[in-house]
Amino acid sequence: MKEAYLYKKLDNNSVQCNLCSFRCKLSDGQNGICGVRKNEKGTLYSLVYPKTIAKAVDPIEKKPLFHFLPGTKAFSIATVGCNFKCLYCQNWEISQYPLEYDKIAGEYYPPEKVVEDALAAGCKSIAYTYTEPTIFFEYAIDTAKIAKGNGIRNVFVTNGYMTMEAIDMMAGLIDAANVDLKSFSNAFYSKICGGVRLKHVLESIEYMKEKGIWVELTTLIIPGLNDNYDEAKKIAEFIYQTDPSIPWHISRFYPTYKLTNIPPTPVQTVEDIRQIGLSAGLKYVYTGNVLGNEGENTYCPKCGELLISRFGFEIKLNSIKNSKCPKCGEKIDMVWS
Ligand code: SF4
Incomplete structure (x- = not known):
């Protein structure tokens, strides 16, 4: 087990994790909300270092990042675990694994080997993706340091719930991030994603930009939950105020995990929301999960x-x-x- 970054020791062998905005206070023997950080006698440990559950060579466009090293390959890795519990998670088998099975899974795959394999595969970047990279922060940051030394860039595909302290550590190492801005409603974040607060996601997006990280945003449009055009307008206005050159990806939902009772998003809705983004003054707005659409x-x-x-x-x-x-x-x- 690797001692965690970004935590504080408290009285009676308790600790506070300061990696994500949940800032879990954990007594001796307790696990965090993410299920992959554990307090052992007053020391916080990462349980997933360096245990990869998924790896692949992907086009960078799959993250999606359309304005960062276009046309290159990204070596992608993930561990089990997530700090969110989204009812429509596409990767729930690995993101919710620690909570579903009460154990950790993954292949021993140290940072040096990740970089070696990324170089051998001709990748220009390493993407920390599929599950939430914040919760395998130590693994990602240690890998990113070695990657940097070898001329490879680093990318987070994230829900944006990390703390400002975590972003301070990312700055200079993590070059780009695709942040899921899932909704502009606190009720959505709270009910659908597991007690999350929108405000922290917005703050992270702004702070990443401030720290010089290239940011693109993705919003998955789910019928009946976040397909309201007024809400889309609010997201577009927030992006415009932050930086109109932030690319925004509007993605089509397909039924999955615990939301199999909801139909796929009509293509027209995705196209309409793209137009809302463009009308708000955003420079680059894309459709996603609609193959062959001009919004690609x-x-x-x-x-x-x-x-x-x-x-x-x-x-x-x-x-x-x-x-x-x-x-x-x-x-x-x-x-x-
Ligand atoms: S990373 Fe995990 S343990 Fe730390 S605050 Fe977030 S949910 Fe809690």
Whole structure:
């Protein structure tokens, strides 16, 4: 077991974990809400270091990150566990594993080996993904340090519930993040995701931007739960105030886990919400999980020229030259190297 980063010792062998905004106070022998951090006699340990439950080489577009090293491969890893309990989690078998089975699973896979395999696979980045990387923070940060030394970038695919202290540690190591902004309603976050508060997610997004992390956002639109156009407008306004160049991915829901009684999102709803984002002044708004939709492409925010044509996660055409639109010369916000 690895001693945890970011915790405080309290009286009577208790500790407080300061990694995510739940800030669990744990007495001796107790596990955190995430199920993967345990207080043993006044010392907090990560139970998932370095135990990978899933690994794969993915296109960076799958994260989704459309404006960060486009067309490259990301070496992706995850451990079991999550601090959220989303009723529609696509990866619930691994994210909820510690709580469902009361144990930890995973292959011993140390940071040095992760980086070695990422290099061998020709990946330009390592993505900490599939489950919530915040809860395997020590593993991710230690791997990220070695990756940096080898010219590999690091990416979090996250629910954005880490503390400001955690973001301070990420700065300079984690280059990009796709943050799930699941809703703009506290009631949604509380009921659907397990006692979560929206405010902390918004603060993380703003602070990551402040710290120089490239940020893209994803919102999965679930019929009857967060498909309200007024709510979409509020999300768009928040993004605009934070930075209109933040790419926003509007994703189509398919029934899964505990929400199998809800039908898939109508494509029209996803397209309408994309238009709401564009009308609010956002420069890059995408549709997700709608294969072949024109919302998968990147257009020049000034003249509307088609710049990057995609089919799913594949780039079919890229006409951006020197980070600019070839037609009107507008600078396109993108991290190339
Ligand atoms: S990371 Fe886990 S233990 Fe720490 S505060 Fe969050 S839920 Fe609690």
